[in-house]
Amino acid sequence: MKLRWSAFTLAFISGVIAVPASADMSALYEVQSEDEFEQKLDMAMTIEINEAGDARLHISGKSDYFLIRDGEVYAISRGIDGPYAKKLNDLEAVIADAGQAGGISLDLVDQFTKIDLVEKGAVNVGKWKGRGYAERGSNRKVGPVDLIISDDEYLSPIGSAFARLVKGRFGTLRALSLTNLFGFGVYDPKVRELLASGTPLRLKGLELSEVSDATVDPERFELPARVLSPDEIRRQHEPFEWAPTFDRQPRG
Numbered sequence: 504m505k506l507r508w509s510a511f512t513l514a515f516i517s518g519v520i521a522v523p524a525s526a527d528m529s530a531l532y533e534v535q536s537e538d539e540f541e542q543k544l545d546m547a548m549t550i551e552i553n554e555a556g557d558a559r560l561h562i563s564g565k566s567d568y569f570l571i572r573d574g575e576v577y578a579i580s581r582g583i584d585g586p587y588a589k590k591l592n593d594l595e596a597v598i599a600d601a602g603q604a605g606g607i608s609l610d611l612v613d614q615f616t617k618i619d620l621v622e623k624g625a626v627n628v629g630k631w632k633g634r635g636y637a638e639r640g641s642n643r644k645v646g647p648v649d650l651i652i653s654d655d656e657y658l659s660p661i662g663s664a665f666a667r668l669v670k671g672r673f674g675t676l677r678a679l680s681l682t683n684l685f686g687f688g689v690y691d692p693k694v695r696e697l698l699a700s701g702t703p704l705r706l707k708g709l710e711l712s713e714v715s716d717a718t719v720d721p722e723r724f725e726l727p728a729r730v731l732s733p734d735e736i737r738r739q740h741e742p743f744e745w746a747p748t749f750d751r752q753p754r755g
Contacts, residue, residue, distance in 0.1 A: 529549065550665075552664055556663065571668070588727050588730045632653065634651065634653075
């Protein structure tokens with residue numbers, strides 16, 4: 504009887520241990536800056552991640568957000584008749600075919616001055632540590648540490664979400680540029696490489712301030728009922744007709 508009780512107890516304990524805990528994670532990035540104007544900005548960014556690796560990234564005040572679902576990245580926007588989704592791969596293809604992003608020629612994007620990054624060694628952000636990077640300006644002066652990347656394994660789900668986002672060259676990075684990371688530097692190959700190499704602790708004025716492992720409502724990772732087709736995305740991003748009074752059509 505004693506052996507049967509021990510076996511039952513072991514089986515029960517094993518069963519309890521085998522039940523996986525929630526692997527959800529949420530990260531909050533808030534403005535942390537010495538600049539007086541930036542200190543007044545009540546802006547933040549959140550990243551929510553579930554056990555399957557789906558993720559949702561939202562910048563406060565914006566009527567759209569990014570959703571990574573089954574490995575695909577979508578831009579979710581609020582339409583008149585409800586939210587809709589655009590697959591980022593389709594948006595990237597439309598932008599590449601049009602040869603311009605937001606009125607800026609892709610040829611010009613390729614000619615943006617490369618960022619001269621200076622590694623500043625280990626930098627602490629709260630209880631986390633990472634590698635700091637600053638930008639050397641045209642006057643050869645090195646600015647503040649605006650980018651910090653951590654290789655902390657605990658934070659890796661957050662880093663994986665960022666890595667998936669920066670695979671998109673035009674659509675994703677255009678939206679992420681709202682964080683004002685080195686201005687147009689978000690298009691810089693070195694900056695993108697660093698963003699994909701670990702977990703950002705600081706992105707310009709936005710700094711990781713809190714991480715939670717509380718369960719995230721599964722509905723927050725659901726796609727809207729409407730997902731635009733590539734043709735719908737192309738028509739949505741087609742510029743309006745230029746003023747017929749003027750012959751020259753600006754090309755960006």
